[in-house]
Amino acid sequence: MTAVSEQIGVWLEAFTKQPKAEPWIQQLRDAAFARFAELGFPTTHDEEWRFTNVAPIARARFEVGPRQVLPSVPEDAQEFLAKHARFDKNPFVALNTAFFNGVHFTRVPRGTVLEQPIEVSFTARQGMALPHRTLIVVGAQAQCTIVETYQGTGSYFTNAVTEIVVGEGAVVDHYKIQEESREAFHIETVHATLGRSANFTSYSISIGGALVRNDANVTLSEGTEATLSGLYVVNGRQHVDNHTEIDHAKPHGTSHELYKGILDGKASAVFNGRIIVRKDAQKTDSKQTNKNLVLSDDAVIDTKPELQILADDVRCTHGATIGQLDAESLFYLQSRGIGKNEARDVLTYAFAQDIIDRVKVPALKDHLEKVLFEKFHERPE
Amino acid sequence: MALIEIKDLHAKVGEREILKGIDLAVNSGEVHAIMGPNGSGKSTLAQVLAGRELYHVTAGEVLYDGKDLLAMSPEDRAREGVFLAFQYPVEIPGVSNMYFLKAALNTVRKHQGLPDLDAMDFLNLVREKMKLMDMEQTLLNRPVNTGFSGGEKKRNEIFQMAVLEPRLAILDETDSGLDIDALRVVANGVNALRSPERSMIVVTHYQRLLNYIVPDFVHVLSDGRIVKSGGKELALQLEESGYAGLGIEDEEEAVGKR
Numbered sequence: 001m002t003a004v005s006e007q008i009g010v011w012l013e014a015f016t017k018q019p020k021a022e023p024w025i026q027q028l029r030d031a032a033f034a035r036f037a038e039l040g041f042p043t044t045h046d047e048e049w050r051f052t053n054v055a056p057i058a059r060a061r062f063e064v065g066p067r068q069v070l071p072s073v074p075e076d077a078q079e080f081l082a083k084h085a086r087f088d089k090n091p092f093v094a095l096n097t098a099f100f101n102g103v104h105f106t107r108v109p110r111g112t113v114l115e116q117p118i119e120v121s122f123t124a125r126q127g128m129a130l131p132h133r134t135l136i137v138v139g140a141q142a143q144c145t146i147v148e149t150y151q152g153t154g155s156y157f158t159n160a161v162t163e164i165v166v167g168e169g170a171v172v173d174h175y176k177i178q179e180e181s182r183e184a185f186h187i188e189t190v191h192a193t194l195g196r197s198a199n200f201t202s203y204s205i206s207i208g209g210a211l212v213r214n215d216a217n218v219t220l221s222e223g224t225e226a227t228l229s230g231l232y233v234v235n236g237r238q239h240v241d242n243h244t245e246i247d248h249a250k251p252h253g254t255s256h257e258l259y260k261g262i263l264d265g266k267a268s269a270v271f272n273g274r275i276i277v278r279k280d281a282q283k284t285d286s287k288q289t290n291k292n293l294v295l296s297d298d299a300v301i302d303t304k305p306e307l308q309i310l311a312d313d314v315r316c317t318h319g320a321t322i323g324q325l326d327a328e329s330l331f332y333l334q335s336r337g338i339g340k341n342e343a344r345d346v347l348t349y350a351f352a353q354d355i356i357d358r359v360k361v362p363a364l365k366d367h368l369e370k371v372l373f374e375k376f377h378e379r380p381e
Numbered sequence: 382m383a384l385i386e387i388k389d390l391h392a393k394v395g396e397r398e399i400l401k402g403i404d405l406a407v408n409s410g411e412v413h414a415i416m417g418p419n420g421s422g423k424s425t426l427a428q429v430l431a432g433r434e435l436y437h438v439t440a441g442e443v444l445y446d447g448k449d450l451l452a453m454s455p456e457d458r459a460r461e462g463v464f465l466a467f468q469y470p471v472e473i474p475g476v477s478n479m480y481f482l483k484a485a486l487n488t489v490r491k492h493q494g495l496p497d498l499d500a501m502d503f504l505n506l507v508r509e510k511m512k513l514m515d516m517e518q519t520l521l522n523r524p525v526n527t528g529f530s531g532g533e534k535k536r537n538e539i540f541q542m543a544v545l546e547p548r549l550a551i552l553d554e555t556d557s558g559l560d561i562d563a564l565r566v567v568a569n570g571v572n573a574l575r576s577p578e579r580s581m582i583v584v585t586h587y588q589r590l591l592n593y594i595v596p597d598f599v600h601v602l603s604d605g606r607i608v609k610s611g612g613k614e615l616a617l618q619l620e621e622s623g624y625a626g627l628g629i630e631d632e633e634e635a636v637g638k639r
Contacts, residue, residue: 338481350473
């Protein structure tokens with residue numbers, strides 16, 4: 001596999017040119033790069049990447065940016081950084097860990113209730129490889145909302161990792177709004193480690209990007225409640241892959257997952273929902289649903305539940321559907337004077353409605369409503 | 382001149398021919414009842430007139446206000462004033478009744494060269510029409526027909542008709558699934574909309590509805606053709622003798638007798 005080593009060679013060169021960071025970070029980077037060099041870019045022979053071919057990313061040449069010297073990372077991040085989103089299995093997490101250049105680090109003290117969302121916004125430019133790194137540590141009984149947004153212009157490569165550590169009894173809402181440029185590569189792993197009786201809600205909305213992979217992983221503790229909502233809307237030749245992993249590590253955890261996809265044109269999407277129920281995670285209650293609306297003959301969806309249940313007293317359900325717009329509903333709207341295209345948009349939006357309704361930040365909800373209607377309106381070839 | 386003139390209309394679904402040559406002319410202000418047993422093609426006729434793509438017109442023509450109705454899209458027919466009250470109104474979760482109605486009304490108004498109704502005027506209009514149909518205003522905020530009872534769905538159809546004020550209303554089995562009280566409300570709503578400028582085609586299996594919505598003409602449809610036409614007394618005659626009295630086999634009655 002000379003191709004692979006050549007591909008890594010470019011990154012090795014960039015890595016060796018990288019100014020040294022403070023020792024604990026440098027150690028982390030060295031270990032991560034070593035691991036990346038071992039793993040290489042995944043291929044479709046790798047089960048985790050079966051439906052997502054990242055060869056275009058491996059082949060492309062990017063400028064690793066931003067190139068300034070790493071600003072110092074607060075000491076108290078050391079306890080958490082790279083402890084949750086682990087780089088031993090995922091080459092992109094390894095690559096991010098080898099190259100991240102600054103950490104968006106927020107700590108919400110114990111018992112604090114933040115009224116305003118923590119906003120983490122990334123705007124990318126042509127030709128860049130962007131190893132964004134975010135770490136949010138929420139103290140026990142604290143409450144906050146995190147809004148992570150991705151935008152940009154041109155062709156570039158976002159390779160982000162977000163770690164969220166949620167303390168006992170804390171309540172956290174996390175929104176990831178992916179509106180990258182239509183030529184962009186976007187890979188991100190979000191890992192949330194949830195404390196006892198914590199309540200965590202995740203929203204992953206994927207609208208942009210040419211080639212996108214979202215990994216959303218949560219580890220639950222005792223009595224933890226996790227809700228994962230996702231929406232992916234693809235057209236043209238977009239490809240969006242959503243992998244989620246819900247790890248019930250302790251008893252009495254509850255997880256609800258609903259991911260919905262809208263596919264048009266020659267687009268493709270993947271949903272892979274892994275649920276792990278560990279041996280002592282008795283009384284786990286887990287529900288997973290994936291629904292897809294396919295608007296064209298050429299769009300492709302691969303959906304797969306992956307349940308690993310090692311405990312015996314649990315309730316786990318899962319289901320997936322793939323459907324089209326209902327011809328009768330379309331005719332009903334048209335028969336009242338609503339044009340065919342508008343009727344189609346309205347019904348398509350209606351399909352996504354329950355996900356949008358769950359969004360609790362009003363400005364974000366309005367924004368999503370607007371961009372979704374714009375996207376439905378595109379009507380690609 | 383007739384508002385709608387149907388000439389030798391043939392239509393198929395798949396390979397099966399359902400309409401085998403319908404001729405019918407309805408003048409402005411007239412109410413025509415189309416009666417017939419199950420499978421005679423009544424609902425097909427209603428759906429073909431509204432533009433349902435499922436049915437393929439193989440021959441004949443339909444002139445609506447002098448224009449070629451069959452060449453128009455379903456939405457253009459609606460904008461030109463054709464309204465179909467569905468036999469089975471469709472539930473559309475995720476689309477609110479309010480949004481739906483406002484979008485429909487404003488498209489029709491735009492087509493007529495009228496400005497959009499503002500929120501206040503729209504609400505006033507809707508309130509007035511809901512009162513006519515004895516409907517709860519909360520239904521407006523619910524998704525279209527979703528979780529509505531059979532009666533509520535049928536009322537909602539006539540309510541939409543009252544808001545959109547069509548020139549030609551086609552009522553497809555509007556009486557089916559209604560108890561007598563709901564039937565009265567629906568019929569009152571329909572009667573309130575009768576006017577010299579509005580024509581109606583009332584499709585029904587049973588004569589019952591025609592006690593409340595009294596037609597000017599009655600046509601009996603059998604096997605895709607109109608086999609008999611007459612005044613309102615024809616409906617009463619059918620009530621007494623059944624379709625068999627006209628020598629027409631009614632699947633439903635035949636099953637009932639077995």
